Amino acid sequence: MNEIPGDLKFMKSHEWARVEDNGTVTIGISDHAQGLLGDLVYVELPSVGDDVTAGNACAVVESVKAASDVYAPVSGKVVSVNSALADKPETINEDAFGEGWIFVVKPSNLAEDTEELLDPDAYAELIESEEH
Amino acid sequence: MTQQTVLNATHRALAAKMVDFGGWDMPLTYGSQIEEHHAVRRDAGMFDVSHMTVVDLHGARTRDFLRHLLANSVDKLKVSGKALYSCMLNEAGGVIDDLIVYFLAEDFFRVVVNAATHDKDLAWIEKQAAAFGVKVIERADLAMIAVQGPNARAKVQSVLTPATREKAIKIGKFVACEGDGLFIARTGYTGEDGYEIIVPETQAVDLWNTLIAAGVKPAGLGARDTLRLEAGMNLYGQDMDEGVTPWEAGLAWTVALDEGRDFIGRAALEKQKAAGVRRTMVGLVMDEKGVLRHGQRVVTAHGDGEILSGTFAPTLGKAIAFARVPAGTAERAGVDIRGKLVPVRVVKYPFVRDGKPIDGI
Structure with missing residues (x-):
């Protein structure tokens, strides 16, 4: 199990969000989530310019085993997507918290949206409790 | 337990x-x-x-x-x-x-x-x-x-x-x-x-x-x-079960209608064969990105069918499936993936044998 980086916030559905210095928010799925899904073979990305709403599905990750929606941790406009995942979806298996990021949002309601998210300790507790 | x-x-x-x-x-x-x-x-x-x-x-x-x-x-x-x-x-x-x-x-x-x-x-x-x-x-x-x-x-x-x-x-x-x-x-x-x-x-x-x-x-x-x-091998419970005959499960090759042998189910199989088998099992290959899954709806010119086993095929780098579809389905069909109709090719299987993709897959 990878260490959970301290600068991330999490949804209960295992997405992570990181507020960057320029105010955008980078979004991915957790190392725990990629472990549950197994080998990823396909990622359906949102489009740059899409408006996403916190709590709504906006991407799909598919492993050999299952397809899983990725929910937006915060509302805003998609400003960038990780198109390298189209050819190398396994990047998420290898580095979920780094190179395996999925998309970046320019948030519209950041302060309120992030209040709903879990800090790394609370998220670690959540996955601990799921495993038992 | x-x-x-x-x-x-x-x-x-x-x-x-x-x-x-x-x-x-x-x-x-x-x-x-x-x-x-x-x-x-x-x-x-x-x-x-x-x-x-x-x-x-x-x-x-x-x-x-x-x-x-x-x-x-x-x-x-x-x-x-x-x-x-x-x-x-x-x-x-x-x-x-x-x-x-x-x-x-x-x-x-x-x-x-x-x-x-x-x-x-x-x-x-x-x-x-x-x-x-x-x-x-x-x-x-x-x-x-x-x-x-x-x-x-x-x-x-x-x-x-x-x-x-x-x-x-x-x-x-x-x-x-x-x-x-x-x-x-x-x-x-x-x-x-x-x-x-x-x-x-x-x-x-x-x-x-x-x-x-x-x-x-x-x-x-x-x-x-x-x-x-x-x-191209069937999985019991997913590709066939008690509601399906070998004719409908791609298993005709395993049925021996040899003369004078009265095996259990033979009369029913002969009756179905004479009346015409209405459903058939086919292979599907999807060239678009995505994964075919059990339960997805297959849309054909002759009516709807259903994916039985579907997966990402690591040897091929694309999705394949077994589907049960109306008899007579031609080379093209569509699969409903999360509300989108994605085109698939209808093929004969196996898809892979002895480490290599079969020609045309």
Whole structure:
């Protein structure tokens, strides 16, 4: 199990969000989530310019085993997507918290949206409790 | 209550991710199921299949009994050790299970059936066997390890004693031999060459560890599923069940309508064949990105069908599936994936054989 980086916030559905210095928010799925899904073979990305709403599905990750929606941790406009995942979806298996990021949002309601998210300790507790 | 094979602790020591499969606690993967898949296609991998049920049939009329029980004809089995794949049908022609039967002697045949169907299979076999005076003995004392891949046979042979090695080298496909306490069959469920080895539980952990030392990579049920689907092999419960006849499950090749043999389900099969079979099983290949899955709707010119088994095929780098569709479906169809109709090609399977994609896939 990878260490959970301290600068991330999490949804209960295992997405992570990181507020960057320029105010955008980078979004991915957790190392725990990629472990549950197994080998990823396909990622359906949102489009740059899409408006996403916190709590709504906006991407799909598919492993050999299952397809899983990725929910937006915060509302805003998609400003960038990780198109390298189209050819190398396994990047998420290898580095979920780094190179395996999925998309970046320019948030519209950041302060309120992030209040709903879990800090790394609370998220670690959540996955601990799921495993038992 | 979940059952465990004798190799359970061994899997856990290898850090396998375990899942419930037909009431058994089995390894899904030891890390990456795609790497395990490639290990079998390119070198040698092994699976614990001890959850499968080995049943020995004894009695002077065993061959007669199997003529009655099975849709395929055991009269094809003339040499001791020879194996046959067959369905076991109910009176309506529905598939109770698929199995492999080995001819060992006129009064001794061995059958291997699925794990999830254990109870109903044994009940059915015992019920039918009574009239033939055949004794049905479940061999719960035996474990089973399938070693598969282009280098699988050589690696297994390297761990056998010289006398047994000589026998194992000689056997042709779908033939078994015995030695070193092992029952070694040149069969499998991956589309690769290899052996399925039936081994006393007391020897199973040693054999597993010896094979690892010989360079065989443990592989889980995840890889087993993608390998068998690429190889065009049915999975009971997903691709066929008691509501489906062999005609509708791509298993016509396993039905022997040999003259004068009155097997269970024959009348129903002949009636359906005469009336015309309305559903058929086909292969699908999707060239677009995404994954085909069990339960997705298939849209054809003749009406809707359904995906039975679907997966990402690691050898092909694209999604493949088995689907049951209306008879007469042509080369093109669509699959409803999350509300989008994605085009697929309708193909004949297998998709992969001996490590390579079939032409046109």
